[in-house]
Amino acid sequence: QxxxxxKTDSLFKYVQPVASLQFWSTYTMGEKDQLTDNGPMESVQDRLNFLIRRARIGFKGKPYKKLSYAVMIQxxxxxxxxxxAVRGSTNTGTLGILDAYATWRISKNxxxxxxxxxFHPQISRECVTGDLLVNSFDKSPTQAYIRQHITGKGYGRATGINLGGLTSKHLVTIDYNVGIFSNNTTSEEFxxxxxxxxxxLVVDRVTFTVGDTEKKNYAINYDANNYYSKRKGITVGLNSSVQGKTDIFTSNYAGGFDVLFNYGRWNIDGEWMYMERHTEAQTYNMKAGHIRAGYNLIIKDKIFLEPCVMVTNFEGDQGAQFSGEDRMLDVGVNWYLNKKNCKLSLHYITQQGHGDNNYTDDITFKKGDFAGLAFVLLM
Amino acid sequence: QxxxxxKTDSLFKYVQPVASLQFWSTYTMGEKDQLTDNGPMESVQDRLNFLIRRARIGFKGKPYKKLSYAVMIQxxxxxxxxxxAVRGSTNTGTLGILDAYATWRISKNxxxxxxxxxFHPQISRECVTGDLLVNSFDKSPTQAYIRQHITGKGYGRATGINLGGLTSKHLVTIDYNVGIFSNNTTSEEFxxxxxxxxxxLVVDRVTFTVGDTEKKNYAINYDANNYYSKRKGITVGLNSSVQGKTDIFTSNYAGGFDVLFNYGRWNIDGEWMYMERHTEAQTYNMKAGHIRAGYNLIIKDKIFLEPCVMVTNFEGDQGAQFSGEDRMLDVGVNWYLNKKNCKLSLHYITQQGHGDNNYTDDITFKKGDFAGLAFVLLM
Amino acid sequence: QxxxxxKTDSLFKYVQPVASLQFWSTYTMGEKDQLTDNGPMESVQDRLNFLIRRARIGFKGKPYKKLSYAVMIQxxxxxxxxxxAVRGSTNTGTLGILDAYATWRISKNxxxxxxxxxFHPQISRECVTGDLLVNSFDKSPTQAYIRQHITGKGYGRATGINLGGLTSKHLVTIDYNVGIFSNNTTSEEFxxxxxxxxxxLVVDRVTFTVGDTEKKNYAINYDANNYYSKRKGITVGLNSSVQGKTDIFTSNYAGGFDVLFNYGRWNIDGEWMYMERHTEAQTYNMKAGHIRAGYNLIIKDKIFLEPCVMVTNFEGDQGAQFSGEDRMLDVGVNWYLNKKNCKLSLHYITQQGHGDNNYTDDITFKKGDFAGLAFVLLM
Structure with a gap:
């Protein structure tokens, strides 16, 4: 040669397919919707709903020693x-690109x-953690506000370049990411x-870990927040994003911190993000955060359960992108059949709020509460 | 561990990709369409058309001993x-999800x-048989009416849970399926x-087989109706579906039976379905069925042919979802190059009818007749 | 058996996935757009843009000894x-079918x-060459006019049947293709x-090669126009297409020639196409062509560079599908890290023109110039 x-990687043979499925059975209570034009919100009948909440297929590969590649379809x-009462849009059969990126390791370590x-601009632990991996029934609804504020997209991805890495010494690990993105959602019309x-759009995130590391190898993906009682460590992340003048704002900021604490059977994480948008006339603020705790419980050496609770909170100024309040309480239990790869969950979710946000706009819809049974399969 | x-399945290595293609060359005669607003139906020029009638790609896998998984894109x-003159919609490059399900065997047998x-609610043999596997040129057009009546969707899939299984004793095999689905197509507007x-939506199907079994292992997919002269058996299926009050009906039923008869060289199958929909004011009925026969013919020990004929019939009440009559006659010959996996077919299809259905609406279109040459490749 | x-091919095991990515960082200067209804064209701010210019995933396989199969999604x-300033449409996450075909070798050679x-009707070297393989920053913009003229589609594919092959004797190789297609873009409305x-639509192409062959095995795909200084040969192609009466024209023609010349370090190619469309009232002509030259330069036996220049030209009659002039000059350098499979490129593109075409319509947009850095990865 x-x-x-x-040189191509000696282990590289082909592009490897991957697939995952998160199947939900939910029972919704107390959902309200505006069923006639300009009419009042009416209660719709409580209902069972089966849905594929999330499903992904894709390819990944490592053609060269330092170069890996992933493309994921949702x-x-x-x-x-x-x-x-489940948030988010509906789907009658459409596929879309979720992620498509290549990572080139430029240092020897x-x-x-x-x-x-x-890919995901690296900001907010809840935003960058794998969607099917959290221990609450779903990801915290606060991530929707953070993503919309920063990238203007429901899925929160953008095209760009990110530099990142991690280094450990004794009990301390530092992980950093800084990225620059072109953000195509800041036009009035298009x-x-x-x-x-x-x-x-410039985004950065730095985490400090004391104790066991969160991950040994650098990656822009974050794993499950449950380490199955193997980790003793705490990770604190500091996040910020900034973008200057566009058609829809004069400047746009986000900043905040997040924590992941695993100590034997305890899995605790939380996040608080502050969002600020300036227009020529005014300044708008939004705040979003959650706290979540799980406890690993092994029954008769055969069943690995994790009872879990999460509270989330969003507040936004009148006139901001989202306004009012949006709160959720999630209480449930997860049964890990094969760690994160095969999991059953039974949770109960209550929601409340007001204003114009993802819970309600006070005119056309108000989300209900729901009980849900989930089956997660990763391959 | x-x-x-x-435990993961010892043979499981990766998600396996699958692909299939059904390429048609057709020559249409006598198609009529309304070419100007409110104008009369005019004859369009007879025409050759090359089309990929069906094409699927997907992934399947069996990550655990009792758990298998499939996702299919069309x-x-x-x-x-x-x-x-071919039925169905057109496509200029769009992909859609066809199937996405996981099957967990809960019994030892x-x-x-x-x-x-x-996935497919398990009702009507014609609906649940693989699209590229029938011995007529295309699946019977009656399945479109059955699917639309039960699920309101052209592809006939719905999200839900199905329990099924099969058991054999001596010459008798019983196969059953019962499923519950949430059916998101029953709103007036959305x-x-x-x-x-x-x-x-509750759907069930039971089949009784005398002689050779239709399949040895339980699955929600049904194979080709030609067993290449290896099977001597008859299978009779009983089908029903029921759904209660929604925005568009007060109740909705379907019921019927189907037969698959293979005896050496003969492959005969048929189906009859009765559909009933009640609204507050009225009751509407539709009926749909087909009968199909093929005969395996091996020429000089080298060419495996199957001459085949199919007649189909649909009738619907005035005011029903579909009304009037729709009839098709399909006469042709299939050349199996490698069983169902590689096949050539040459068929001639004539169509007639009236009313408001998939053959014609008596105003804007009336399907023609056509000759077709098909190439089917499964991988 | x-x-x-x-018989299935002895080496056939599964459908093999393939993937590719062309990531661009561009800086646009001097783009103009109509920002208000009926307003004037205004300069928009010069801008950096990260984009996945092209990305493909797909499956290919060879189930039988003489039968291969490919499906590609973009x-x-x-x-x-x-x-x-980059041409073409925008995409916020949509997938589409790019290619789906099977090739059956019917001769022993x-x-x-x-x-x-x-698939691609085999006409115009620039149209049928792999999109990520050319040595200019992007494919010549002239291919858009050729494709639109012949097939009416931006991607230029159509459904049909193609017969082709190649034969070599001494220093001369002849490659031919002739195809018939049904072209579904010739209705006034639909x-x-x-x-x-x-x-x-009937399309044909014949190429004559003197010296080293362009490819040893017949295929409907054309490889990179750089042979990494290994080829000494010239290939001349003659192209034509013809289609008779449809709703939008009485007849439609294209004809032209293309050249690929590789001699050691030099890589030169070019193309000239003439397009003619007759309606009952009139005849419209368009012309499109490009010339492109690269020179392979190896630095210290470690870095394989190719400085490259391309000029393109389009001219169309007033009233034709596209009219006026559209010219591009591309100057840059390619760094081949692993031949075509891993490549970096830095180019500068200037564009000019008038009329109603892909560069400008003189009313709503006028493309700017841009500098671009590209990363191409094929797997």
């Missing part, structure tokens, strides 16, 4: 009843990797452009 | 000419398996909800 | 800013193969039909 061709919310493509004015 | 993690009707996800009122 | 079943232009499905009137 000529010297000018880089067909989330298949079969979701528009009048169920884990200190520096460059990621390019369409979401596929940044409008007449353009500013880059 | 800890006792509380279930991009059917690529290149279909709107004015060809084949007696009981639970399937969850987005197909992505069941509307203000909700009722579950 | 019975004699009537064809999710091009993810993250493209509408106001960047490479003389004759039949391809059926949805692109999913050929309208009231139908005519087949």
């Amino acid at each position: 000529e010297n000018y061709w880089i 067909y989330d919310n298949m079969g979701k009843d528009r009048f169920s 884990e200190m520096a990797s460059l990621t390019v493509g369409y 979401t596929e452009t940044s409008g007449k004015y353009w500013s880059p | 800890e006792n509380y993690w279930i 991009y059917d009707n690529m290149g279909k000419d709107r004015f060809s 084949e007696m009981a398996s639970l399937t969850v996800g987005y 197909t992505e909800t069941s509307g203000k009122y909700w009722s579950p | 019975e004699n009537y079943w064809i 999710y091009d232009n993810m993250g493209k800013d509408r106001f960047s 490479e003389m004759a193969s039949l391809t059926v499905g949805y 692109t999913e039909t050929s309208g009231k009137y139908w005519s087949p």
Whole structure:
């Protein structure tokens, strides 16, 4: 082989397919919707709904020693009843690109990797953690506000370049990420452009870990927040994003912190994010956060359960992108059949709020409460 | 390994990709369409049309000993000419989810398996048989009426849970399925909800086989109706579905029977379904069925042919979802190059009818007749 | 095994997944757009844009000794800013079918193969060459006019049947392709039909090579135009297409020639196509072509560079599908890390023109110039 061709990875044979499925059976109570034009909100009948809450298929590979690649397709919310209490859009069969990126390790150790493509700007632990991996029934609804504020997209991905890495010494690990993105959702009319004015979106996140590391190898994906009683460690993350003048704001900020604490059987995590948007006339603030706790419980050496509780809170100024209050309480139990790869969950979710946000707009819809049984399968 | 993690299947290595293609060359004669607003139906020019009638790609796997998984994507009707005599919609490049489910065998034998996800409610042999596997040129057009009546969707899938199994004793085999589904197509306005009122869709099917079994292992998929002269057996299936009050009906029923008869070279199958829908004011009935016969013919020990004929019939009340009559006659020959996996077919299809259905609405279109050459490849 | 079943290929194990990614960072200067209804064209702010210019995933396989199969899905232009100077549409997450075909070799040698499905009618070297393989920053913008003229589709694919093959003797190789397609974009109103009137689209291409062959095995795909200084040969191609009466024209023609010349370090190619469309009232002509040259440069036996320049030109009659002039100059350098499979490129593109075409319509947009950094990864 000529010297000018880089060597392919000796283990690389083909692009490897991956697939996952999160199947939900939910029973919704107290959902309200505006059923006639300009009419009042009416209660719809309580209902059972089977849905594929999330499903992904994709390919990943590592063609060269330092270069890995992933592309993931989603067909989330298949079969979701528009009048169920579950948040998010409905889907009657559509597929979409979720992630498509390549990561090139540029240092000999884990200190520096460059990621390019369409992926999560690295901000907010809840946003960047794998969707099927959290121990609450669903991810905290607060992540929707954070994503919409920063990227303007429900899925929160953007195209750009991220530099990141991690380094450990004794009991302390530092992990960092800084990325620059072009954010095509800041036009008045067309979401596929940044409008007449353009500013880059710059996002960064640094985490400090004391005790067992959160992960040994650098990656832009974050694993389950349950380490099955194997980890004793705490990780604190500091997040920020900034974007300058565009058609829809003069500047836009987010900042906050998050915590992951695993100590034997206890799994506790939380996050608080502060969001600020300036227009020529005014400044709007939003705040979003959650706290979540689980406790690993092994029954007769055969059944690995985790009772879990989560509370979430969102508050937004009148006139902001989202306003009023949105609160959720999730209480349930997870049964890990094969760690995160095969899991059953039974949870009960209550929701309340007011204003104009994802819980209600006080005119056309108000989400109900629901009980849910989930089956998660990762392959 | 800890006792509380279930073991992965020893043969499981990766998610396996699958693909299939059904390529048609058709020549349409006598198609009529309304070419101008409020104008008369005019004859369009007879035409050749090449189309990918059906194409699927997907992944399947068996991560655990008793758990299997499948996801299938369709991009059917690529290149279909709107004015060809072939039924169904057109497609200029769109993909959609066809199936996504997991099946968990809960008994030690084949007696009981639970399937969850987005899949065919198990009713009507013609509906649940693999689309590329029938010995007529296409599946019977009657299945479109059955699917629309029960699930309100062209592809006939729904999200839900199905319990099924099979058991054999001597020459008799019984196969059963019963499923509950949430059916999001029963709102007046929005197909992505069941509307203000909700009722579950309950579907069941039982088959009785005398002689060779139809299949040895339980599955929610049904194979080709040609057993290449290896089977001597008859299978009779009884089907029913019921759904209660929703926004668009007060109750909705379907019932019927189907038969598959293979005796050496003869392959005969048929189906008759009766559909009933009650609204507050009235009751509407529809009936649909087909009969199909093929005869295996081996020429010089080298060419495996099957001459085949199918007649289909649909009748619906005035005011029902579909009304009038729709009849098709299909005469042709299949050349099995490698059983169902590689097949050529040459058929001639004539169609007639009246009313408001998939053959004609008596105003804007009337399907023509066509000759077709098909190439089917399964991988 | 019975004699009537064809044998599967001994090496065939499964459908093999493939993936590729072309990631661009561009900086656009001087883009103009109409930002208000009926307003003037205004300069938008110069901008950085990260985009996945092209990305493909798919499956391919060779189930039988003489039969191969490919299906390819695209999710091009993810993250493209509408106001960047890059041509083509925008994409916020949609997937589409790019190719789906099977090729059956009917001769013992490479003389004759039949391809059926949805694929490129074999005309114009620039159209049929792999999108991520050219040595200019992007494919020549002239291919868009050729494709639109012949098939009416941006991606230029159609459903049909192609017969092709190649044969070599001494220093001369002849490669031919002739195909018939049903072209569903010739209706006044509906692109999913050929309208009231139908005519087949017939396309052919013959190439003559002197010296090293362009490819040893017949295929409907064309490789990179850089042979990494290994080829000494010239290939000249003659192209033509013809279609008769449809709703939108009485007849439609294209014809032209293309050249690929590789001699050691030099890689030169070019193309000239003439397009003619007759309606009952009039005849419209368009012309499109490009010339492109690269020179392979190896630095210290470690870095394989190719400085490259391309000029393109389009001209169309007033009233034709596209009119006026559209010119591009591309100057840049490619760094081949692992031949075509891993490549970095840095180019500068200037564009100019007038009329109603892909560069400008003189009313709502005028493309800017841009500098671009590309990363291409094929797996």
